[in-house]
Amino acid sequence: xxxxxxxxxxxxxxxxxxxxxxxxxxxxxxxxxxxxxxxxxxxxxxxxxxxxxxxxxxxxxxxxxxxxxxxxxxxxxxxxxxxxxxxxxxxxxxxxxxxxxxxxxxxxxxxxxxxxxxxxxxxxxxxxxxxxxxxxxxxxxxxxxxxxxxxxxxxxxxxxxxxxxxxxxxxxxxxxxxxxxxxxxxxxxxxxxxxxxxxxxxxxxxxxxxxxxxxxxxxxxxxxxxxxxxxxxxxxxxxxxxxxxxxxxxxxxxxxxxxxxxxxxxxxxxxxxxxxxxxxxxxxxxxxxxxxxxxxxxxxxxxxxxxxxxxxxxxxxxxxxxxxxxxxxxxxxxxxxxxxxxxxxxxxxxxxxxxxxxxxxxxxxxx
Numbered sequence: 001x002x003x004x005x006x007x008x009x010x011x012x013x014x015x016x017x018x019x020x021x022x023x024x025x026x027x028x029x030x031x032x033x034x035x036x037x038x039x040x041x042x043x044x045x046x047x048x049x050x051x052x053x054x055x056x057x058x059x060x061x062x063x064x065x066x067x068x069x070x071x072x073x074x075x076x077x078x079x080x081x082x083x084x085x086x087x088x089x090x091x092x093x094x095x096x097x098x099x100x101x102x103x104x105x106x107x108x109x110x111x112x113x114x115x116x117x118x119x120x121x122x123x124x125x126x127x128x129x130x131x132x133x134x135x136x137x138x139x140x141x142x143x144x145x146x147x148x149x150x151x152x153x154x155x156x157x158x159x160x161x162x163x164x165x166x167x168x169x170x171x172x173x174x175x176x177x178x179x180x181x182x183x184x185x186x187x188x189x190x191x192x193x194x195x196x197x198x199x200x201x202x203x204x205x206x207x208x209x210x211x212x213x214x215x216x217x218x219x220x221x222x223x224x225x226x227x228x229x230x231x232x233x234x235x236x237x238x239x240x241x242x243x244x245x246x247x248x249x250x251x252x253x254x255x256x257x258x259x260x261x262x263x264x265x266x267x268x269x270x271x272x273x274x275x276x277x278x279x280x281x282x283x284x285x286x287x288x289x290x291x292x293x294x295x296x297x298x299x300x301x302x303x304x305x306x307x308x309x310x311x312x313x314x315x316x317x318x319x320x321x322x323x324x325x326x327x328x329x330x331x332x333x334x335x336x337x338x339x340x341x342x343x344x345x346x347x348x349x350x351x352x353x354x355x356x357x358x359x360x361x362x363x364x365x366x367x
Contacts, residue, residue, distance in 0.1 A: 052073050
């Protein structure tokens with residue numbers, strides 16, 4: 001049996017690596033690292049299925065769907081973003097044609113949030129709300145609590161307010177990564193960064209953050225957490241607000257908040273997430289235990305060399321599309337710049353015309 005781990009190679013957010021890390025809790029081993037944004041091109045060393053959890057944010061580049069036929073997926077804790085960095089395809093890659101057929105082959109699909117769940121159901125795909133797999137992170141043993149407040153990607157205003165209200169040590173960190181440097185690291189090196197990040201969360205007396213990638217692990221690691229809710233990503237956050245203590249930045253900065261929440265003696269986390277955690281754990285472990293070689297051997301897979309040939313052609317065609325898009329985008333930006341220059345020039349010319357007209361009129365010359 002072979003096992004694959006989905007990793008977003010070019011991520012700018014350590015939260016994506018946390019998603020990958022939690023999947024290793026259920027995988028007996030990791031035989032292959034599979035790039036999240038290039039799952040179509042994955043080819044194993046031999047003609048065999050590779051068991052893989054698909055918990056991730058899918059897909060910024062929507063032409064990288066559906067996954068390789070060698071991936072035998074557990075489709076759980078999935079989020080399909082409407083955001084598209086390339087072609088503004090919206091959701092047609094999963095709601096029509098072969099993309100939809102692929103999902104139906106492995107339904108029911110475990111949706112990380114109601115947005116994804118409703119999207120799939122509205123398009124005739126059997127799905128259910130599974131929640132986020134980071135809720136199943138395990139605590140690190142023999143890790144002592146420390147009396148500090150951890151601020152993850154908070155604004156300067158919140159940081160200043162916290163400084164005024166506590167004598168505790170404050171640690172301020174970010175989820176942001178340098179993608180070009182981080183992508184060069186091995187998974188083992190990235191894992192060390194994830195562990196360091198999660199241990200900081202577990203040791204803290206309180207985590208304050210607008211990041212779900214920090215708030216949900218805080219629940220799992222049993223560290224009190226306060227979410228700063230900006231409501232910018234309701235399709236991702238709405239299902240999880242009820243699991244958390246949360247507040248807007250405006251409310252946090254107000255004086256009345258000090259009477260509602262004591263950051264020096266924070267409220268215990270709600271326990272509502274435990275049902276989601278238990279359900280996810282059971283489903284993931286059952287998938288691994290019930291997936292046997294006899295079942296997988298019935299899957300018809302293409303020959304390795306044939307699929308390599310397909311991916312070579314596919315990568316060539318995708319690169320042509322990307323190059324064409326970049327050319328069109330550059331032309332568009334050039335035209336916008338030219339228009340802005342022409343508009344500015346026109347305004348300047350009109351201003352000079354009015355100025356000269358006024359001078360001529362002042363001299364009593366009719367025009």
